[in-house]
Amino acid sequence: MTLIESVRKQITPIHPEGYVFIALFAGVALVLGWISAPLGWIGALLTLWCAYFFRDPARVTPVAEGLIISPADGVICSIGQFQPPPELGLGMDPMMRVCVFMNVFDVHVNRAPVTGRISRIAYKPGLFLNADLDKASEDNERSGLVIESRHGRVGVVQIAGLVARRIVSFVQEGQSLGVGDRFGLIRFGSRVDIYLPAGARVLVGLGARAIAGETVLADYGDGGADRHFKVG
Missing domain, CATH: 2.70.70 (Glucose Permease (Domain IIA))
Known part of the structure; x- marks a missing residue:
């Protein structure tokens, strides 16, 4: 098993239904970061939460x-x-x-x-x-x-x-x-x-x-x- 395959195996998949929302959150985070660094970090955390929400682990x-x-x-x-x-x-x-x-x-x-x-x-x-x-x-x-x-x-x-x-x-x-x-x-x-x-x-x-x-x-x-x- 290669390093890439090993890392991929450890990452929980994201359901495709969430891709648009994650992109929107990321876009807002970039705008907030341009306005203020603290706001940008808040936006980044919310983007990570959005990706976490749409996770689709194997069962x-x-x-x-x-x-x-x-x-x-x-x-x-x-x-x-x-x-x-x-x-x-x-x-x-x-x-x-x-x-x-x-x-x-x-x-x-x-x-x-x-x-x-x-x-x-x-x-x-x-x-x-x-x-x-x-x-x-x-x-x-x-x-x-x-x-x-x-x-x-x-x-x-x-x-x-x-x-x-x-x-x-x-x-x-x-x-x-x-x-x-x-x-x-x-x-x-x-x-x-x-x-x-x-x-x-x-x-x-x-x-x-x-x-x-x-x-x-x-x-x-x-x-x-x-x-x-x-x-x-």
Whole structure:
């Protein structure tokens, strides 16, 4: 392995979605530096933060029948039975919901919690309340998708937050996803809600840290056998 290859291996990739923002931050930093050296250093630090925000590290995803993996990095901020958003078409009955709150320092690339086919994608405009609030699930701007998995339909809802103003989707209806595959990104602080089919057993608690594509949120009791891993 050459020195360049070794260095490249240690650098976390930046998602292409962030290139424009990093360039804008860098341009502003140059202007601020022309006005004042201290302002220029502040601009440089903000540029580094922007690059850090859009990082897209590889993840080692556990793969086994019945596992449900976290779609987002962050803190588990809510667990319980809640009615899913009506636009997802998951019915009126409450479903087990696990919510992951992402702050502005978490990785914001979201990953599929299960393997399956996307049967629905639904966008709903709304407010930009603090994503850590329960009301955010109902009132905030959001984009949801339904994945048809072997154990039933799983709802995944990306929710904009107080700072977030743009939900980006990488997928389309009818597309097949593997567990851990990237499906979207939310810019600058937000939350992801996961609605689980009946029979899923939640394995995390409130306040726990989750890692997208790696942390097991729940299973159906048969996820411990024949487990292997994929990197991506």
